[in-house]
Amino acid sequence: MKIIILGGGHVGGTLAENLVNEDNDITVIDKDPSVLSELASSHDIRTVEGIASHPRVLRNAGCEDADMIIAVTPSDETNMLACQIAYTLFRTPKRIARIRSEEYIDFKDQLFHKDDMPVDHLISPEQQVTLYIKRLVDYPGALQVMEFAGGRASLVAVKAYYGGRLVGHAISSLKDHMPNIDTRVAAIFRKGQAIKPMGTTIIEAGDEVFFISDTRHVRTVMEEMQRLEHQYRRIMIAGGGNIGAGLARLLEAEHQVKLIEQNHDRAEKLNESLRKTTILQGDASDKRLLIEEHIEDIDVFIAVTNDDEANIMAAMLAKKLGAKKTMVLIQRQAYVDLVQDDIVDIAISPQRATVSALLALIRKGDIVNAYSLRKGAAEAIEAIAHGDEKTSKVIGKAISEIKLPPGTTIGAIVRGNEVLIAHDDTILHADDHVILFLVDKKYIREVERLFQPSALFF
Numbered sequence: 001m002k003i004i005i006l007g008g009g010h011v012g013g014t015l016a017e018n019l020v021n022e023d024n025d026i027t028v029i030d031k032d033p034s035v036l037s038e039l040a041s042s043h044d045i046r047t048v049e050g051i052a053s054h055p056r057v058l059r060n061a062g063c064e065d066a067d068m069i070i071a072v073t074p075s076d077e078t079n080m081l082a083c084q085i086a087y088t089l090f091r092t093p094k095r096i097a098r099i100r101s102e103e104y105i106d107f108k109d110q111l112f113h114k115d116d117m118p119v120d121h122l123i124s125p126e127q128q129v130t131l132y133i134k135r136l137v138d139y140p141g142a143l144q145v146m147e148f149a150g151g152r153a154s155l156v157a158v159k160a161y162y163g164g165r166l167v168g169h170a171i172s173s174l175k176d177h178m179p180n181i182d183t184r185v186a187a188i189f190r191k192g193q194a195i196k197p198m199g200t201t202i203i204e205a206g207d208e209v210f211f212i213s214d215t216r217h218v219r220t221v222m223e224e225m226q227r228l229e230h231q232y233r234r235i236m237i238a239g240g241g242n243i244g245a246g247l248a249r250l251l252e253a254e255h256q257v258k259l260i261e262q263n264h265d266r267a268e269k270l271n272e273s274l275r276k277t278t279i280l281q282g283d284a285s286d287k288r289l290l291i292e293e294h295i296e297d298i299d300v301f302i303a304v305t306n307d308d309e310a311n312i313m314a315a316m317l318a319k320k321l322g323a324k325k326t327m328v329l330i331q332r333q334a335y336v337d338l339v340q341d342d343i344v345d346i347a348i349s350p351q352r353a354t355v356s357a358l359l360a361l362i363r364k365g366d367i368v369n370a371y372s373l374r375k376g377a378a379e380a381i382e383a384i385a386h387g388d389e390k391t392s393k394v395i396g397k398a399i400s401e402i403k404l405p406p407g408t409t410i411g412a413i414v415r416g417n418e419v420l421i422a423h424d425d426t427i428l429h430a431d432d433h434v435i436l437f438l439v440d441k442k443y444i445r446e447v448e449r450l451f452q453p454s455a456l457f458f
Helices: 010-019 033-042 055-060 076-090 125-138 171-177 215-225 242-251 264-273 287-292 308-320 333-339 350-362 441-450
Strands: 002-006 025-030 046-049 068-071 094-098 121-123 142-148 153-159 183-190 193-195 208-214 234-238 256-261 278-281 300-303 326-329 346-348 367-373 378-384 408-415 418-421 433-438
Touching: 002 010, 002 076, 010 025, 010 033, 010 350, 025 033, 033 046, 055 076, 068 076, 068 350, 076 094, 094 350, 121 350, 125 142, 125 242, 125 300, 125 326, 125 346, 125 350, 142 215, 142 367, 153 215, 153 408, 153 433, 171 183, 183 408, 208 215, 208 408, 208 418, 208 433, 234 242, 234 308, 242 256, 242 264, 256 264, 264 278, 287 308, 300 308, 308 326, 308 333, 333 346, 350 367, 378 441, 433 441
Parallel strands: 002 025, 002 068, 025 046, 068 094, 094 121, 234 256, 234 300, 256 278, 300 326, 326 346
Antiparallel strands: 142 153, 153 208, 183 193, 183 208, 367 378, 378 433, 408 418, 408 433
8 A cells, every 4th residue: 555644753653663564655754854864764665855735745755646645744734735735636545634723623524525625534633642541541550441343342451460360370260250251361461572362371460461351341350460449539630731621521520630730821711611620720740739739649640741751750749749640641652661660650652542543544454443552563453344254254254264364363253232252163243343453463464355355355
């Protein structure tokens, strides 16, 4: 597939890294030659320097025969205009744009269609990150929570700790512990290395375990891996931008939320728009302010300003003063690796959340959902089994008969409203939503082809 990425920053660069090893022809446009030089030296991609919305720049990048453009520059206006020009001049089949401003998002149904602004799909990083954090708040102790089939099934990553009932025991004993709940361990990462889960595999403290289950049973399964944490009640958010405000809006109905915003005018605006959230105007790194607001009673402190260093320092101070858990938004991937576990409890990469949303739009073969995992090395996807027993490679077959690529497992199947945990003798039906885990995402093309009915091949 020929893909042009407009913008080589955090999101564009991360996306290029994810796609370049999947037999794609990737071109990145950016106006900063140093950004392009760094990308070209690290990956086998073509780069074009220039303004991403200029027709000649798009032509030089090969827009005339591109399969899609993905506009993720820092400017909403540049992204929208580039999609318009790609459609008008080059008839590029698929156009995806990152849109951050609520002024555009609030009117997306009226604005974004071929008759007016020809953007096929909008990606809002702030909304993606807000929902990502909301799921972590809903499931205390989880490292990552991914929902499939409209939220009916969930894939959850947790760290195994002493105190979890399964730690020190074989995976096969799960059935003894939970006779009425079915789940599947999709993957285990031990000291950074993937381990194929077998019934005889012993769960060790420190393992990062990915399991899939009916969403209603997630907390019960989590208790197998670690001592179950109480639901969060008191939340403190540092930063009143789009993410902080959106998160407070989602949480304030069922939680006691305090939000710290440094800018006076912004704090006043938030005070008018948020109904139950307590707005505090000040610096989240102000020790006196945190003490006055009883930081020692806070269940989770969430730092989501635009400044990585400020987020990290505020979270460290909050933790030292007694906050039970900290979550930190970090733009720089190098910082994520540095602070996770040792300095903050959960480091959140907005690039990963955005890239996951983009992957779902890029994947072929009736793949309707995708999540980037383990710094982009692994992937979880949801594919729909279309066709019939004559045209499909999976319909009518037991899972043991399906030729899955190496390191790929089927974790669950959603059939209507029923969540079926995958077993070797489980037979796939037409229209099943199949949830797969790929330890090595270089095999993604094989999985896509597996779920394409033969009538769709060219």
